[in-house]
Amino acid sequence: MTRYDSLLASVGGTPLVGLPRLSAPFNADGRPQVRIWAKLEDRNPTGSIKDRPALRMIEEAEKSGLLTPGCTILEPTSGNTGISIAMAATLKGYRTVFVMPENTSEERRQLLRMWGAEIVSSPAAGGSNEAVRVAKQIAAEHPDWVMLYQYGNDANALAHEEGTGPEILADLPSITHFVAGLGTTGTLMGVGRFFRKAKAEVRIVAAEPRYGELVYGLRNLDEGFVPELYDADLIDSRFSVGPRDAVRRVRELLELEGIFAGISTGAILHAALGQAAKVAKAGEGADIAFVVADGGWKYLSTGAYEGTIDEAEDRLEGQLWA
Amino acid sequence: MAIEVRIPTILRTYTGGEKAVNADGANLHALIDALDASHPGIKGRLLEDNGDLRRFVNIYINDEDVRFIGSLDAELSDGDQVVILPAVAGGAR
């Protein structure tokens, strides 16, 4: 179906596309096929996977009576979730306030302002941890504001358990691996929980961005942060991917398959190709599905898409690129 | 045998400011013991009193989170790279 009653009704139902050229090196003659598939989440209304959890979190909060007409929504976000909430809030009549680390790309800030959001900046050091801390502080000062809190909101994972996961299985019943990025952990928790029940042999693989030192500059190890949603039992392996590999892969995806993705997708593809190499080495076949979390547009100003890989790596130092 | 261990800013007080140090060990357990022998006290920052990895400490061997490959029993070989990082919330959420 391609006709919807409103933009909000069109969230999800994204295409799963095969990547024959990226898969080719793993497929020597006569061996079982290794195929890599991209779930194009940039084809959501605001261009990222976050439309799914944002809409679901708002709907659940409306159902429970927490969110009522005219309410103010407050959320720590460095971009995509904010953009998705802002879009839905525009259509539903809520005011939005977002807490963002100061080292996030200008495109994201500009987009949020266009959707009418107010932005509070949190210090770059400490990354999203600081944004979460500042948002919790503001929430305490404004008890009537509603913080959906994507890091601990079950509706975030539920959007993927009931949407993303079933869509992928329906399109690719032979799936062997699912690979996605790890932020709030909502994507991996939801899709992981779905596959544990629906097809338990599917391996669930996490790709976590590894940033420059600034982001890990906590004053104290006890300030560390693990999202409340995270359950390690729902994933099978977890990889840390630095900016160099992420940039290299995001460029390969564009050059070989024509897909213009955001930088975090490069990190996800890197982990997916690692799985493909491992399976091929063992002489087995595989159908590996990975998430294209968003398009590259919002990251053009980071400089990641121009010049050499070395230059791109240098430019990304100190930026939150995923 | 030489394994490079990358140290996060917050633990460099134990390594005299060094960002990376070399250590030996057939598995992560042995490596952390060796690390503590040359940089006394660092083990207590990585492990709980009961010997488990601390909740806000992540350790990666060749970029893979050790919690999924045997935790402290994860095996090491010459040339492996070990990265220690505090758990933080990352990017574009």
Ligand SMILES: Cc1ncc(COP(=O)(O)O)c(C=O)c1O
């Ligand atoms: C671009 C991008 N990549 C990866 C992720 C990770 O997804 P999740 O928060 O569901 O773990 C997100 C969202 O956080 C994202 O916006």
